[in-house]
Amino acid sequence: MPLAFLMNQTPMELFKHGGPIMWPILLVSFLLITVAVERVIFIFRENGRRDTPLVDKMLERVESGDVSGAVEMGKKSQDFVARILVYALTHKEHSLGNAFTRAANQEMQRFSQGLPTLDTCITAAPLLGLLGTVTGMMATFGALGASGDVATGASAIMGGIGEALIATAMGLAIAITGLLPFNYLNARLEEARHEVEDASNSLEIIINKSESANAR
Template sequence: MNGVAFLLKGGPVMWPLFLCAIISVTVMIERYFALRSILRGGRGLRLQVRSSLSKGRMRAALDLLAVRGGPIARVLTTALEYRELGRPALENLITEVAMEETPGLSRGLNWLDTIITIAPLLGLLGTVTGMIAAFQVVAVSTGLSAPTEITGGVAEALIATATGLAIAITTLVGYNHLTEQVRRIVAEMEMAATQIINDLELRGATEERIHETAGV
């Protein structure tokens, strides 16, 4: 409680700074667990689907993808359901699906980007208004005889800047980490799509050779 009371000495601008901190922490926690779950599950899912295809269990692979869900599962499902298309057309379709999924991965990150910019500015605003109030002491007749009131006011005004910078720095670290996670998931979708298309082509080529041999 004493810590909150100390921070509130930074002035009215501390309330929007508190709101920025709450939004930042909420978004970072939600995105961290959501993206981590997608990335961890996607790697295993890709291997499971390839294993099912190698055993000729197409239906099992599709059922697994339907149960798991998520952007990587949708990319793999698209590849399997439209496997009869030629490679160029299938690649274009998968790229379209991946582009549709990417904005969902970045949900909320625009808030973090905004907070990184606005938090230091709010802190600076609080400091400027606090400094104005502090130096108004000088304007009154007792101002010069009360230096502690001036220095105390300046110290309290700097609380807003320190808080704004702390929020921006913390948010920047989280934003960069989450952006990297999104990039890794997109790369995982691309890897899964490429591998599954290669597996389907290999499977088709193998079946064609078997039919040719049987015909001979």
């Protein structure tokens, strides 16, 4: 298989010439695409549910002493920060801080789902490509030692080199493609963390102010 015509081949031909290692590479790419699409849809859905003004109104209700009103407002919202506040305020008799932390951890777990899988796929894809390079070069060296006919040996050598290059290129392409959604999802996770921390700090300030006023 002359390498000069590699890009003129169909995907099926490239897959065939890539050797057996293309099967696990295909599996990794399918897993990466599936998880990335699901996670991006999740992020867009959560972004659409964000209701920052409502969270601010809930905190204002808490500051005015109307905790039950704040809880009722939050129950009507699908905003993840509002859900955290509702859970924390509902269980504040036991420990407001612990309740807030528990609810925040549950929400952050929703945001971080799939990231370890994406990370594994991004790491595994170029390694599988490297493995394809090794197996392809092994086939090349085997052809060098076993070929008696010059034409047959040259064809086998080119096939081994082609297998090595295709597997490497596919592994790198999958890893590079996966980095885009992975970095976006990580950035959105950090942004969600900051939003939760802001709500936590605001609630803590309000509670401390209320306790100080009551102490007087």
